[in-house]
Amino acid sequence: MSEESNDQPVALVTGGGTGIGAACCRRLAAEGFRVGIHYRSSEEKAKKLAAELDGSFTIKADLMDSETLDGLIKELKTAAGRVDVLVNNAGFNVNAPMLAMNLEQYDKVASVARGTWYLTKLVLRRFMMRKGSGRIINISSVVGHTGNAGQIPYTMVKAGLDAFTKSLSAELVGRDILVNSIAPGFVATEMTDELPEEIQEQILAKIPLGRVAEADEIADVVAFLATRGSYIHGSVLHVNGGMYGG
Numbered sequence: 001m002s003e004e005s006n007d008q009p010v011a012l013v014t015g016g017g018t019g020i021g022a023a024c025c026r027r028l029a030a031e032g033f034r035v036g037i038h039y040r041s042s043e044e045k046a047k048k049l050a051a052e053l054d055g056s057f058t059i060k061a062d063l064m065d066s067e068t069l070d071g072l073i074k075e076l077k078t079a080a081g082r083v084d085v086l087v088n089n090a091g092f093n094v095n096a097p098m099l100a101m102n103l104e105q106y107d108k109v110a111s112v113a114r115g116t117w118y119l120t121k122l123v124l125r126r127f128m129m130r131k132g133s134g135r136i137i138n139i140s141s142v143v144g145h146t147g148n149a150g151q152i153p154y155t156m157v158k159a160g161l162d163a164f165t166k167s168l169s170a171e172l173v174g175r176d177i178l179v180n181s182i183a184p185g186f187v188a189t190e191m192t193d194e195l196p197e198e199i200q201e202q203i204l205a206k207i208p209l210g211r212v213a214e215a216d217e218i219a220d221v222v223a224f225l226a227t228r229g230s231y232i233h234g235s236v237l238h239v240n241g242g243m244y245g246g
């Protein structure tokens with residue numbers, strides 16, 4: 001498909017094959033977007049989802065590897081020719097206390113932030129700046145604001161992502177390119193299924209709504225920022241059932 005052949009807006013969702021990312025892909029497709037489903041290892045899930053969503057396509061890259069991100073942009077130019085919405089949803093966590101965590105584990109968690117920064121730069125340069133409009137939605141976390149024992153690198157990355165949102169919005173002056181974060185609380189996905197039951201119960205006790213979120217409840221807010229919210233810029237939207245009063 002050539003670059004200019006399709007007038008349908010395109011949304012790229014990183015980590016779109018699973019959990020919150022997959023819910024975002026479904027919701028954005030329902031809003032009329034052609035969805036680019038990015039994945040790293042969940043190929044089967046991403047392809048299955050693509051078969052479900054009209055006009056969507058899959059795209060593989062590891063956020064830890066900047067060269068594959070350069071390749072992703074080239075593929076995007078060919079497959080879609082435009083990116084109107086970028087949802088930086090991919091994230092990675094290793095649960096271990098400070099003294100038990102090694103540098104390799106730290107790097108795996110932290111390099112997703114580096115990859116998110118680099119991918120955003122590429123999408124801005126190749127697509128959004130040229131068009132003069134776009135929406136960038138970063139999925140951070142409540143724990144980036146509260147801290148969480150056993151998740152030090154992850155909380156550093158998530159706090160940094162919200163700072164990234166604010167700093168980038170300050171750079172994007174006078175353009176219709178809006179950047180915001182959504183900071184979910186505890187959402188029922190594979191990532192949280194992996195937490196020990198005892199930790200899951202402790203978290204549940206801290207949620208005033210008395211239940212965890214469904215991925216669709218995060219995707220709803222993503223869709224709102226992607227299609228409306230025209231005066232929301234540099235903000236962090238807390239979607240956490242009242243957890244920690246966030």
Ligand code: NAP
Binds near residue numbers: 019020064091
């Ligand atoms: P998930 O299903 O484990 O999703 C994580 C996604 O990130 C996966 O699709 C994975 O892709 C992708 N990913 C991880 N490392 C990557 C890398 N190096 N390069 C490219 N992609 C990578 O968990 P989730 O709960 O839906 O999480 C989605 C986002 O929400 C994450 O940023 C997470 O931190 C955030 N969040 C989740 C919760 C929660 O309670 N679940 C709360 C707050 C924030 P592959 O599977 O293809 O490898």
